[in-house]
Amino acid sequence: MDNKRTATVGKQSFLHGALILMVAIALVKIIGALFKIPLAWILTPVGNGYFGNAYSLYFPIFSLATAGFPIAISRLVSENSARGRYRDIRQIHTVSVKIFLFLGIVAFSIMFFGAKPYVAYAVSNNPQNALPAIYALAPAIFFNSLMAIYRGYYEGLRNMYPTAISEIVEALCKLVFGLAIASLIIHSGLQEFAASGTVYGEKMASAEYAKIATLPYAAAGAIFGVTIGSVFGFVYLFVYHKRHSDGITQEMLHASPRPLPMKHTTVRLIKTAIPIALGSLAVNLSTFIDSTFLQKRINDIMVDHSQILIGMYANVMPESVVKLNNVPTFLFGCFSNASTLFMLVPAITQAFGVSALPNVTEAWTGGNPKKIKRSIESVLRLVAMLTIPAGLGLSVLSTPIASLLYGSQNAPTVIGRILVLLGLGAIFAAMSTPINSMLQAVGRVDLPVKLLAVGLAIKLVLNYTLVGIPEINVMGAGTGTLVCYIFIMVFALFFLCREAKITINFVSIFLKPLLASVICVTAAFFVQKAGTMLGLGKLSTLFAIAAAGVIYIVCMLWFKALNTNDVLMLPKGQKIVKILEKHNWIR
Structure with a gap:
């Protein structure tokens, strides 16, 4: 050549690389939403x-x-x-x-x-x-x-x-x-x-x-x-x-x-x-x-128990959908719309998985235990900070968000019901992506496959069983997704810690973001309800999301959830650390 x-081209640090991909993914998701x-x-x-x-x-x-x-x-x-x-x-x-x-x-x-x-x-x-x-x-x-x-x-x-x-x-x-x-x-x-x-x-x-x-x-x-x-x-x-x-x-x-x-x-x-x-x-x-x-399975219900299904969705399903035998496609379309929002959260953490793999691989190849532990904890901490509030927010504000984005003609109440489960599932799905990448980085490329295979089997059984129950129908697929990713994330994290021979700080990584998320999502729920009562309509959902974001940032700074080493890996990290240290907002 x-x-x-x-x-x-200079190498980018884990967080620098992740930040580049996160910005790109954010733009891609905004463009994707506009599509x-x-x-x-x-x-x-x-x-x-x-x-x-x-x-x-x-x-x-x-x-x-x-x-x-x-x-x-x-x-x-x-x-x-x-x-x-x-x-x-x-x-x-x-x-x-x-x-x-x-x-x-x-x-x-x-x-x-x-x-x-x-x-x-x-x-x-x-x-x-x-x-x-x-x-x-x-x-x-x-x-x-x-x-x-x-x-x-x-x-x-x-x-x-x-x-x-x-x-x-x-x-x-x-x-x-x-x-x-x-x-x-x-x-x-x-x-x-x-x-x-x-x-x-x-x-x-x-x-x-x-x-x-x-x-x-x-x-x-x-x-x-x-x-x-x-x-x-x-x-x-x-x-x-x-x-x-x-x-x-x-x-x-x-x-x-x-x-x-x-x-x-x-x-x-x-x-x-x-x-x-x-x-x-x-x-x-x-x-x-x-x-x-x-x-x-929904087609099976339409054959044997069509009146139960049609009765459940009589107010949201057009008559032409029933007459043309498109009820299974209609409900699958609602599930797909909910899945689009569900996938927003794992898409963000995909950036951490892509950026973490070469970073953790390099630490693992160099045989530096402290660097391995620091790299893994940085990934987990930052992923938790993003995924927990996003998933809880999707779940708690599910129907208002569906109504805001898809409008009344696209069955937002059906999408919202599904999204209650998928919002929670998004937390575990998003966490499992970088954890599996790090398992691959430490040489255990087989473990993600085995865990995913078992998780998939759980989902398959739950989907087939629950979706076939007329009173549950499409909600059964949401339940299968949630249980599947809980299993994968929990066991993947266990095996990562075992293979890397590390003990992670669960309080700083998971508990602080969870507590801050509960506070901000609770506030968002009441802001949305108050806005609806005041006649603000769909604007109340936007105000609720904005309020949740501000409250979450305040809580995370108050809890000193940010780590100096993590911030230093960001572009302009030293300047950011000085600002945070000045207000005693960082550990």
């Missing part, structure tokens, strides 16, 4: 069900084929960087390109050609309506595989900027193209109905039925925006790598030992990736289980 175009929320209004719960079905098939295939490799690349690159083996780092990149090209093509083929058998089994009512969205999403699996090459490589070098910027590019394209295409498809269908009383050549009884007929294609249009986003995200990473390289200079390569045989690197990469991929598959099979069993 030409040394003239090699740009040295998902208007889309929910456009598609309605039925169309959102078609949208969710495509992702339910996509995630397990993508996870099995490629999800383990970015983490494996990151871990091996970080390990070789700590040892100064820069030729091995370059070789890892070369090997990963060949692997991902092959896996991307295979994964695309499985999704595209497996679409019909999947919908025939998973979607009991009108399975053909779920196909367009799946076909539109299939190419994204190939381009996301290619993106994973570069994201894992740069994360291992502790340069989080390429991952962060590519995610923002991807999200922006999804927003612009997805909403535009979905809106145009529905507009076109309704224009045809207004002119001839038909949609795609078929006679429709009313404008409501005409819009329902456009929903499978509108969902496909929205999801094609996701595919376009994956193309632009890959193009950005490819151009970035060509222009900036990886910061490894010719001098560093000359000083590096001879690389291990390519076959050895390939085998090690695959062996490291397989258990991680299986763990990721288990996580994404959770969505697959929700999609498949939730719809099938």
Whole structure:
């Protein structure tokens, strides 16, 4: 490689890297909200069900084929960087390109050609309506595989900027193209109905039925925006790598030992990736289980106990949904909307998992017990500070938040009921993500897989049993998710402490954020109720969230929950520490 175009990129500390990814994820989630929320209004719960079905098939295939490799690349690159083996780092990149090209093509083929058998089994009512969205999403699996090459490589070098910027590019394209295409498809269908009383050549009884007929294609249009986003995200990473390289200079390569045989690197990469991929598959099979069993079990209820279900949702479910046998899709769409909010919390801590892996790997490779303990406690403390108030807030303010974001026409009371459970589950799901990353960093890549497999089995049993009870129905999926992630998080933390041979400070890590969260969420509950009584409407929810944020920060400073070492790892950390020390707000 030409040394003239090699740009040295300094390593980022754990918190610096996490902060970069957190800012990126925050922007991605804001953009995602600007995509998902208007889309929910456009598609309605039925169309959102078609949208969710495509992702339910996509995630397990993508996870099995490629999800383990970015983490494996990151871990091996970080390990070789700590040892100064820069030729091995370059070789890892070369090997990963060949692997991902092959896996991307295979994964695309499985999704595209497996679409019909999947919908025939998973979607009991009108399975053909779920196909367009799946076909539109299939190419994204190939381009996301290619993106994973570069994201894992740069994360291992502790340069989080390429991952962060590519995610923002991807999200922006999804927003612009997805909403535009979905809106145009529905507009076109309704224009045809207004002119001839038909949609795609078929006679429709009313404008409501005409819009329902456009929903499978509108969902496909929205999801094609996701595919376009994956193309632009890959193009950005490819151009970035060509222009900036990886910061490894010719001098560093000359000083590096001879690389291990390519076959050895390939085998090690695959062996490291397989258990991680299986763990990721288990996580994404959770969505697959929700999609498949939730719809099938609700369809069973509609066969034997339809009056109980229809009676429960008579005030929120349109009559056309019942007549067209779309009740399972409607309720799955409500669950998908609740899951979108649920996933906001784990998405934030994903940044800590990505940033923690190379940091903890380096400490583990160096064999420094104090650094290992400090690194692990920093991750846990900061994750707890973010996840506990966010999850409790989602649970306590579930229906007001659903009403604020999705509007009255998207069954906010149903979404809110589900979100009570999923909000609590979000705490444990979000905590388990970085804990599993740290288990992988200390060499136990098998443990997350085993724990996730057991958790998944618990979820499967609970989903199938509880969703089939007419009085519980969709709430059973929320219960299964909550219990599943409680199990995973508790046992993953236990094994992490055992493997790393550390004892963590539970009071400073968990108890202080929990106490502050309870205080702020309780205040938010009463602020929201008071605002509603004063006639502020949806503004009362915004005031409640703002009040909770302010009270939480005050409580955390009062409890001195922040740690000096943690803050020092932030950009401008010394200045922040001086401010906090001046007011005696830091330990």
